[in-house]
Amino acid sequence: MNLFRKLFTTALFLSILAQVCLSQETVTPKLIWEINKIDLGTILEEQGPQVAEFRFTHTQDSLFWIERVWTDCGCTTVTYTEDTLNVGEEGVLQISYDPSASAGFFSRMVVVKGNLMDTQDTLYLEGTAVPFPQDPDIDYPNQQLGFGFRQQKVNMGDVFTNEPKIKNVEFFNFTGETLYPDSLRTFGPDYIQLRLKQDSVQANERGLIQVIYSGADKNDLGFFEDPVQFSWSDSLVVQWDVIANVFEYFPAFAKEDLGVVPNLSISPKEIDLKEISAGQKKNETVTLTNKGQKVLEIRKIQGNCDCLKMTMSKMEINPGESVDLHLEFDPAGRQGIDQRNIYIFSNDPLNPVQLVVLKSRIK
Structure with a gap:
């Protein structure tokens, strides 16, 4: 009898707990x-x-x-x-x-x-x-034709292909002119647009230029530095260098698809050439394997130096297949400890960008 009561009490408790949990899950926000x-x-x-x-x-x-x-x-x-x-x-x-x-x-x-x-x-x-600057000449040291900026370059950071990246860049108007949005002209790539945020910027006032960078319109991946010119008159043409890291955007997917999506495995990810001569080119091989169940597409391979040459027999890897990436490193003109980075962009949604490091000591 005691055992029956214990079992009944336990079942009743679990039933009430389940009802409470269910009610908590279905609460509609007010x-x-x-x-x-x-x-x-x-x-x-x-x-x-x-x-x-x-x-x-x-x-x-x-x-x-x-x-x-x-x-x-x-x-x-x-x-x-x-x-x-x-x-x-x-x-x-x-x-x-x-x-x-x-x-x-x-x-x-x-x-x-x-x-x-x-x-x-x-x-x-x-x-x-x-805050408003106490001394504009000090706070905006990078000046061009009467326009003062804090930095020489505009760093957009990481830009993804699903939506444009927007950054506001402040400047100080040292010119004697009033600046208006409809007078701003931009000369540069179509994927970078500039807009003046205020209705006007008077002389000796600050303004905000909105930089709009479209990763989709860039239609490329990796690190980029683009010159962009803009002006309010023929005599006031300013140039910026806009830098950005462009990455492909992948939406979230269901947990059960984790083993189905393309999966890039790289071996080795680090190569140490040890001590080498500056007059001798070195060749190495890295193996790329698709451990997923869908075709792996290598979007791009980018090195951080013209001293690297990278070749593959094909850019699409079937499930379970491996393809060799051939690297040629020319150390001419270099000396001492050296590190080269190779970035591999693919449609692997979990690791769309992977890094291979090539180390050496050049004599």
């Missing part, structure tokens, strides 16, 4: 936010407070209103819909951020609490605040 994080991008201090707007929809049958909003910084102020909402009605919450409160990257958190149980959501506001 507020549906269009987005819960907004990136304001680069904000110049002189632009003043910037406002981000979050919209939500009330989904429950009960009446809803916002009871309270917390912020984690005095640099943000919040206004929101104070009306009582019925099911299906929308509300708005606006967050104003003061860029004079800090410098550099910021991430602010806002907690919204409603009158109904479990209606407490968190919103995020991000961006980069740039």
Whole structure:
């Protein structure tokens, strides 16, 4: 009898636990936010407070209103819909951020609490605040024809093929002219576009140029450095060097497809030539194997030096097949410890870019 009671109690407990877990899994959120994080991008201090707007929809049958909003910084102020909402009605919450409160990257958190149980959501506001320079000549040392920049080159970082990468570059207008967006002309590759963000930039003011880099339109992979010229008049032509690492984008896939997708295995990944002569070319072989169940496509092989030559008999590798990559290294004109990098781009979604290292000591 005691055993029966124990078994019954255990079964009842497991049943209740399963119902609780099921109810937790099927809970419908009471507020549906269009987005819960907004990136304001680069904000110049002189632009003043910037406002981000979050919209939500009330989904429950009960009446809803916002009871309270917390912020984690005095640099943000919040206004929101104070009306009582019925099911299906929308509300708005606006967050104003003061860029004079800090410098550099910021991430602010806002907690919204409603009158109904479990209606407490968190919103995020991000961006980069740039204080006004005390001495523009020092803060913007790279000057061309009256335009001052912090850096000589624009580094876009990693750019993927699924969507354009956008970066805001600040500059100081040392010229005596007023700059307007519709007067900006760009001379360079089509996959790099420039836009002036402000309606105008007066003399001795700062501006933001938006650099838009399309990895899909680039139609190539790897590291690139492109010259881009722009001007507001025939006498004010400025040149930038825009650098970027372009990678192919692969969407997420199901766990059960893990063993099906192309899978590139490389052997060896590191070759040590030890001590070699500068007058002697060296040849090595690396084996590429497809351990997946779909055809592996080698998109590109890129070395970090013209001293490397890389050849393969074919660029598509069938499941279970291996193909040799032949490397020729010419150390002429080099001396001392040396390292060459070979980047292999493929349609392996887990490791779309892999590295082979070639080391040597050149005498």
